[in-house]
Amino acid sequence: MSALLTIEHMKTDIGQYKVLHDVSFSVPQEGVFVLLGRNGAGKTTTLRSIMGLWRPSPGSVRFREEDITGLHTADIARRGIAYVPEDMGIFGGLTVAENLVLATAGGTPEEGRLARIFELFPAIEKFWTKPARALSGGQKQMLAVARAIIEPRALILIDEPTKGLAPAIIDAMADAFAEVAKATPILLVEQNFHFASRLGTNVAVIEDGHVVHQGAMADFVADRALQERLLSLSA
Known part of the structure; x- marks a missing residue:
């Protein structure tokens, strides 16, 4: 099976700072790929x-075998890639419902998809008419992910979804992400190794702007020496 997303020798400079020096990896067409x-x-x-x-x-x-390098963000999104940034990017002054409507192509969420979101994230239905700024950190993260899946997507990029969240919320989010990944592949950036290893099917490790390891998550979890060397994790 060909890869869904392939990154080859990516180098990115931000101003005077050289951040990515040589990043290459391939995301399969199913499961959760963890960075x-x-x-x-x-x-x-x-x-x-x-x-x-x-x-x-x-x-x-x-x-999907198309070179999308250099395309505008909106054009990339139209190809079916959703992005949940680390700051979540929700509109605090709008209601939960309005946030989801803005993410819907036709202006009205499809009933079946909305029901699925309520099933995955009950807080979305509970706070439907409340301003998004009134939500807790975990609920805001759920709303951010709900916006990403309110329309059919081919791939979801999610950046640090568990940052600052309580363990109980993280567990609930892991269950929800596992369900989402059954239908839509996820490329996940995460610092919480327990969360990442619970969800991940494949993994790549970046160090100083280079990919220094890529393989099956199960193999990485089993190799504690490799975890210690690459991530400073201890048993």
Whole structure:
């Protein structure tokens, strides 16, 4: 099976800073692909470069065998790639319902998809008419993911979804993400190794702007010496 998304020799500079030096990996057409690495390794820059928010040069991004390198972000999104940034990007002054309507192509959420979102994230239905700023951190994250899946997507990029969340919320989110991934592949950037290893089917590790490891998540979880070397994790 060909890869859904292929990154080859991506290099991204932000102003005078050279952030990505040589990033290459392939995301399969199913499951959760996890991008791991220490703080500042280049994980968020990789997602933003895929989405065209920052332009890699040189390097290439191929999606469904099409070269999308250099396309505008809106054009990339129209090809079925959704992006949930680390800051979630929700509109706090709008209601939960209005946030979802804005993410819907036709202006009206499809009933079946909306019912599925309520099933995955009950808080969305509970706070439907409330302003998004009134939600807790975990509920805002759920809303951000709900916006990403309110329309059919081919791939979802999610950046640090568990940051600052309570363990009980993280567990609930892991269950929801596992359900989402049954229908839509996810490229996940995450610092919480327990969360990442619970969800991930494949993994790549970035260090100083380079991919230094790529393989099956199960193999990475079993290799504690490799975890310690690449992520400073201890048993």
